[in-house]
Amino acid sequence: MNTWLWLAEGPLFWLSLSVFGLGVAWKLTGLLLLGGPRAQPTPRGSPAGGAVYTILRHFVPRRVFLPGAGLHVLAGYAFHLGLFILLGFAAPHVAFFGERLLGVSWPTLPQWGFIVAAEFAFAGLIILWAMRISEPIQKLVSRPADHAATWLTFLVMLSGCLALEEAHVSLRALHMTLVDAWLFWFPFSPLMHTFTFLFSRGFTGATYGRRGVGL
Amino acid sequence: MSMHEAHERFVSETGARIASYLDACVRCGLCADACHYHQASGDPRHAPVMKFQILDRIYRRHRDPFAPLWRLLGRGRDPDPEELKELRELIYDTCSMCGRCTLACPMGIDTAQMVWIVREGMAAAGLAPPVLEQMARRAKKAGSPMGIDPQKLREILDEVSREYDVELPLDKDRADILLLDSSLDFNVYRPTLAAMAKILNRLGLNWTFSTRGYEASNLGLFTGDVDVARAMVARIVEAAEEVGASIVLAPECGHGYGSIRWEAAELLGFEPPFEILHISEFLARLHREGRLKLRRKERSLTYHDPCKVGRRGGVVEEPRELMRDLVSDFREMHPSGILNWCCSGGGGVVLLESAREVQLEAFRIKMRQVEDTGAEGVIMACAFCHYTFDSSAKHFGWDCGIEDLVQMVAEQMVVEDA
Ligand code: SF4
Ligand code: SF4
Numbered sequence: 001m002n003t004w005l006w007l008a009e010g011p012l013f014w015l016s017l018s019v020f021g022l023g024v025a026w027k028l029t030g031l032l033l034l035g036g037p038r039a040q041p042t043p044r045g046s047p048a049g050g051a052v053y054t055i056l057r058h059f060v061p062r063r064v065f066l067p068g069a070g071l072h073v074l075a076g077y078a079f080h081l082g083l084f085i086l087l088g089f090a091a092p093h094v095a096f097f098g099e100r101l102l103g104v105s106w107p108t109l110p111q112w113g114f115i116v117a118a119e120f121a122f123a124g125l126i127i128l129w130a131m132r133i134s135e136p137i138q139k140l141v142s143r144p145a146d147h148a149a150t151w152l153t154f155l156v157m158l159s160g161c162l163a164l165e166e167a168h169v170s171l172r173a174l175h176m177t178l179v180d181a182w183l184f185w186f187p188f189s190p191l192m193h194t195f196t197f198l199f200s201r202g203f204t205g206a207t208y209g210r211r212g213v214g215l
Numbered sequence: 216m217s218m219h220e221a222h223e224r225f226v227s228e229t230g231a232r233i234a235s236y237l238d239a240c241v242r243c244g245l246c247a248d249a250c251h252y253h254q255a256s257g258d259p260r261h262a263p264v265m266k267f268q269i270l271d272r273i274y275r276r277h278r279d280p281f282a283p284l285w286r287l288l289g290r291g292r293d294p295d296p297e298e299l300k301e302l303r304e305l306i307y308d309t310c311s312m313c314g315r316c317t318l319a320c321p322m323g324i325d326t327a328q329m330v331w332i333v334r335e336g337m338a339a340a341g342l343a344p345p346v347l348e349q350m351a352r353r354a355k356k357a358g359s360p361m362g363i364d365p366q367k368l369r370e371i372l373d374e375v376s377r378e379y380d381v382e383l384p385l386d387k388d389r390a391d392i393l394l395l396d397s398s399l400d401f402n403v404y405r406p407t408l409a410a411m412a413k414i415l416n417r418l419g420l421n422w423t424f425s426t427r428g429y430e431a432s433n434l435g436l437f438t439g440d441v442d443v444a445r446a447m448v449a450r451i452v453e454a455a456e457e458v459g460a461s462i463v464l465a466p467e468c469g470h471g472y473g474s475i476r477w478e479a480a481e482l483l484g485f486e487p488p489f490e491i492l493h494i495s496e497f498l499a500r501l502h503r504e505g506r507l508k509l510r511r512k513e514r515s516l517t518y519h520d521p522c523k524v525g526r527r528g529g530v531v532e533e534p535r536e537l538m539r540d541l542v543s544d545f546r547e548m549h550p551s552g553i554l555n556w557c558c559s560g561g562g563g564v565v566l567l568e569s570a571r572e573v574q575l576e577a578f579r580i581k582m583r584q585v586e587d588t589g590a591e592g593v594i595m596a597c598a599f600c601h602y603t604f605d606s607s608a609k610h611f612g613w614d615c616g617i618e619d620l621v622q623m624v625a626e627q628m629v630v631e632d633a
Pocket of ligand 1 (some may be wrong): 326
C-alpha cells in the first residue's frame, strides 16, 4: 500500500504535473500562435481597457439574464469558490503544496470551514451536472468529455474528503491517483476553460473595446 | 465553389480569437435566453451554442494545438455537403449576428463572429441562400444589391432632388465628406436620403456622392461571400481617396456602417486612411460642437438600438444625445443600449422566406418592448431595422408610429441664417 502511495505522490504525480504544465503551456502558446486579423480598424476606444473590462464584467451576470441564469450562476460560483478554497486552504493541501513542494506555509481552514466549502463545492457540482443531463440544450450540446470532467472532478473531491482524516493510507493513495489522472488529462479536456476563459473574454473585450463598447 | 474551399475557409479563419472561444465554451447553454430566435421557437437547436458546433469539430481536427493527437485517435470528421445544407436554418434563418448572446455568455463568446465564419464557409460551398446570393452577385457587378448602377444612381439622385427640392452633389472633384447610402434608402426610404442631403447642405459642408462607391449595404456580409464583401468596401475606399475625403459618412444602415467601419481593415488588409462615422455619430458631434441646433418637439418616443450600430458598432450614446433634444419625452425600452433586442430581421434574415415564421415570432419581443414604453412611436437609425419593422408591423396590423432619426433632425434643425 505504501508503494501505491509512494507511486501516486511520487513518480506518477511528477509525471502528471509535467504533462499538466507542458500541456497547458503547449495549448495556450499554440492557441495564441494561431494568429489574428491582418489589419485593425482605427480604434474608437481602448482594446486593452476593453479586455480588462470584459474579463472582470463577465464575472457578474447582467441583471436581465438572471431570471434564467440564476441557479446556474449560483451553482457555478458555489462549485468554483468551494473548490478553490479546498484546494488552497485544506490542511493536507497546505502541507502538501506549501510545506512539501514550496517550503512555505499559510493558514489552513478549520474543520467547519472545510465542511462548508466542501458542501458548497459538492452542491454546486451536482446541480451543474443535473442541469447538464436534464436541460434540453445542455443535453444536446454536451460531449462525453464534459461529463467525464464533471465525474473525475467529483471523484477527486470525494476521495479527498474521505482521505481527510488520514485514517487509511489507501484513501490518500486513491485520492492522489485520481488527482494524477485529473492533472494528466487536464490540458486535453474541457477543464482547460480554467485558463481559456481569460483569452475568450479578453479577445471579445479587446474587439469591442476598440469599438468603444464595454461588452 | 466547393467543399474544399469551404473547408479551407473554416480552417484559415479559425485564428487565436475563435480558438479561444471554442476552447472556453463550457456548454452551459446560458446564451440561449439572450437569443430572440431561440426565445421565439423554443427549439434547443436554435441556441447560439449550436451555431458554432461545426467550427468546433473542424478546430479539433485541424487547428487545435493537439490536433495531430485527435486525428491519430480518429476523433471527429470533416463536415459533408448534406450537413452544411442542414446548417442553413441555424446559420442564415436563425441568426442575425446581433451579438446579444455574447453578453449572456460567462465566457464572453462572440457567437456572431463565428456565425460569420460559418457563413463564409457556406458561401464558399455554394450553399448561401439563393436570394442573398443573387443580390450579392448583383452588388459585385452593378455596385449595389438592388442593381443600382452608376447610371441608375444618377437617375435616382435627380428624382430625389426634384421631388424633395434638395441638391445632391455627385462626383465632385474634391470633397471633405463622401456620403454613402443603402439600396433601401435609394429605393424605399428616399425621404431619409433627402434628409441627409438637406442637413449637410444647410450646414454648408463640402460633400459628395461618388459613382465609384456609393452603396453602404454589403451583401457579402450576409451571404458570407468575402470577395463581394471586399469588393464593396474597396469601392468605397477608392471613391473616398479619389475625392480626397477625410470623412466617409455611413448612412442609417447598421451592417453597412459595420462593414466599412469595423470590417474593412481586415477585408482589405490595411486601415482605411480616413475617418468613418455613422450619420448619427456625425450629427451628434456637430450638435456637441454647437454647429447643429435642434428644436425640441412635444412628443413621447422611444428608440430601437440597431445591433450593428449600438452593441456591435459602439454608437450608443450619440443617437440619444440627439433624441433628448428632439423630443420632450424620450423613453428607453427595457432593456436598451447594448442589451437591446434585435429587430429580428438583421443579417439578411428578413429577406429569407424560409425564416419568415421564426422572424415574425421573434418580432413579437420587439413589439412588446415598444408597447411597454407607452411611447407614441419608435425612432429608427437603420434602414434594415426600419424595413423589418415596416414589414412585420404590417403583418401584425400593428401601428407603431415609426420615425426616422435623420428625418427628424432635418425637420427640427434650427437654420439660423436661412
Ligand atoms: S448573435 Fe444574436 S441571433 Fe445570433 S445566436 Fe447570438 S443572440 Fe442569436
Ligand atoms: S453561454 Fe457561452 S459558454 Fe455557455 S454554451 Fe453558450 S457560448 Fe458556450
